[in-house]
Amino acid sequence: MQSTDYESVRRARTRNLKLWLALLLTPAALLLIVFVFIPMGSAVLYSLYEWDGLARKGYVGLANFSDILFDPVRNKVLFHAFWNNVKVFVTLMIIQNGYALVLAMLLARNPRGYRFYQVVFFLPVILSTVIVSFQWKLFLNPVFGLVNKALIAVGLESWAVPWLGLPETALPAMMLVNAWHWFGFPTLVFLAAIHRIPTDFIEAARLDGASEWRIAREIIWPLMAPAVTIIVVLTFIGSFNWFEIPYVMNGLEGSPQGSTDMLGLLFYRTAFGSISAGGSDFGHGSALAVLMFIFIFVFSILATKYLTSREVEMN
Amino acid sequence: MEHRRNAGLETWLMYIFLIGSTIAVLYPIFMMLMSGFKTNAEIFGAPFSLPKSLNLDNYKTIWTTTDVPRYLLNSAIVTIISVALLLVTGTMAAYAISRYKFRGAIMVSMFFLAGLMLPLRLAIIPLFVQMKSMGLVDNLLGLIFIYTAMSLPSTVFILSGFLRALPGELEDSARVDGASELRIMVEIMVPLITPALVIAGIYNAVPIWNDFFFPLIFIQTPENRTLAQGLTTFFGEYSVNFGVLYAGLTLAALPIVVVFIIQSRRFIAGMTAGAIK
Known part of the structure; x- marks a missing residue:
């Protein structure tokens, strides 16, 4: 009995810890993904298209x-x-x-x-x-x-x-x-x-x-x-x-x-x-x-x- | 004797060089300050003499008829909120990376460090399109998000170095006493890295306060302009009134110069933090 109690407390604690870590990491990771990584990645994609102002036209490869x-x-x-x-x-x-x-x-x-x-x-x-x-x-x-x-x-x-x-x-x-x-x-x-x-x-x-x-x-x-x-x-x-x-x-x-x-x-x-x-x-x-x-x-x-x-x- | 005379000459040369450099820095700044008290006629007629009086007319013109006070306020808002948001989110992330062992911890810290090498300026086109679709163009909030995000990698880097160096016994004994993870972090660990928070804050606050590029792209209406960007408008409007221009530059430089003089040691340590191991 004792040991299962201990086990469940431990499991709950690990679960809580995972949640806690996610909570700590999410705001910074989200900001970085949205405002740095996505734009940086998109720059490569953008360079492969023809553009008319803000509108993306056809794919032009490396032209x-x-x-x-x-x-x-x-x-x-x-x-x-x-x-x-x-x-x-x-x-x-x-x-x-x-x-x-x-x-x-x-x-x-x-x-x-x-x-x-x-x-x-x-x-x-x-x-x-x-x-x-x-x-x-x-x-x-x-x-x-x-x-x-x-x-x-x-x-x-x-x-x-x-x-x-x-x-x-x-x-x-x-x-x-x-x-x-x-x-x-x-x-x-x-x-x-x-x-x-x-x-x-x-x-x-x-x-x-x-x-x-x-x-x-x-x-x-x-x-x-x-x-x-x-x-x-x-x-x-x-x-x-x-x-x-x-x-x-x-x-x-x-x-x-x-x-x-x-x-x-x-x-x-x-x-x-x-x-x-x-x-x-x-x-x-x-x-x-x-x-x-x-x-x-x-x-x-x-x-x-x-x-x-x-x-x-x-x- | 020969050697002694040589040493004397060397010392003389050293002081000539150092004092010459000091004058080269301070004299232009002094002239900017003095010219701000002068009228156009004085600037043209007697450019190097001291102003006839500490005439504040140019400053009155700036304060009452231009948007410069507004630009100052906007820069202060953007800098303070960005740095606050940066230090909170950066501390949280650095804390998770450096105080816990978990699967993927190395991946997560690599993820943050990768941001150190990406010059966001070169992604300005997709960023512009994205900000437009998010309604963040011509919006101070947009600048705040960009500055926070681009400053996060260096902040996490600086803070996790300090957090990792804290002894583990501190949190263990608190944990035995039944303190929650949140309390351990906020009340025990984070106060110990206050010097690192100051360094990371200054390291990022100065470039944010001084930034010109992102407002140039993202801000359009006069009410939203920040200082560096607003100065270009101001120079366009007052291009013939040199006294007002010099006064405007002095006013724009004043806040950061005052803070720097009070906190020079911390500023130098903070701003060179990225280049000194």
Whole structure:
């Protein structure tokens, strides 16, 4: 008698536990399925159809993909935008992350005002990209902007050009704005990585009379490799999804003369319509999104693999 | 001697670099703040001098004739509700995954982690069609659902790391005392991970507050615009009045800057949480 009682209590308890677990998991799972997984899956499906506005027409197989990649007009716009994204990635790696690396190495030496610098460098990171973009758009205004006023004040009249209006200077100006906005993030990630290196490594080298430059290059740099991996991958994802700064500063068409056109802008124009792309086109838009996803995903995996193997080697 | 002089030079260079960077960050923000107190004539005539007085006319214009206060309110509503919903549902899911052994537990946590790798922006077209059919386009509730859902994977990831580290004796002794599973979770375990809740909250609240992309696609009527998106409208309307534009930017930046300055340590820890192991 005793044992069956116990058995039934146990069974009831297990049943209750199952119910309890289901209760805990359902809200989050439901939100994730409805608002993330279903849309992500549908994107692939959408790219295989022809669309007329919100209405789905016939199945077209991979035609949308081949249009984007091989149609002479579309293909030219696509690769032009893609090339600009490549420029953004490479430039940001050098000016934004390179600068951050130097700052992190300096901060790791525990200068006076160490906390203050961290807070200051992180300040632009927390601002909305839209605020930062508009702020610099005002500063770069050819007539009213502070940048040109300052250049004229110091006698560099010939440098006071309409920065966002010239095809040669618009993209570099935007990339500098991006660097101003974000450099604090890699700085503090690198700094945290340096702090995890055991101090006796560095102290021992210093006692042996190694120069700061040698310590930085031969001890700190190899041992902070995991942080470098993360920053490279995040910068890559950010560069190929670059949208807000070019959109706010120079609009949807990547003006002047397409010099600031990006995959993100092209995707938006294709999907939701614009002056140059015409009405909204969900088929080609989805195909472009799928291609971008595959490209970013594959590169991120390969980069992580390669950079991680480097980490192991050096340790 | 040689070495000493070298070290001195290095230190000098270091401070020049650090102070130069500080000026490069703070001066533009300071100019934005100061220009907000100026008239157009002052901005054009004396761009670098301090404003003649702390003239609040530009702020009055914004407060009385533009929708910027409304945008601020909408952003606050969306951010607060999204983060609250996120922390409640995220804690529940993380708790189930990390505190119980059950069949399929690994599958369930894989399911949540998979969301970490999916950039929802690229699914904006199907999402738009779906939201339209659900009546969630041009609706703050739609934004709240999207933000909550896309932030869940990172939240579950951060929280389950902390929950897993809690010792099992705590819940066992409570269970012996006859406490219900719900009470054990709410009264004993969750209070212990408050720091993790703060980190997960900040990690997601900042991008939600600052987001521009989803409102750009989903919000149409002026009353529903959020801050980042509303600023584009505001800039269109006041494109010739620089003082008002600078004041608007300052006002838009103010809430998050104030919170950041008060809580800088937590912000930095929270926002870099995804990149630092």
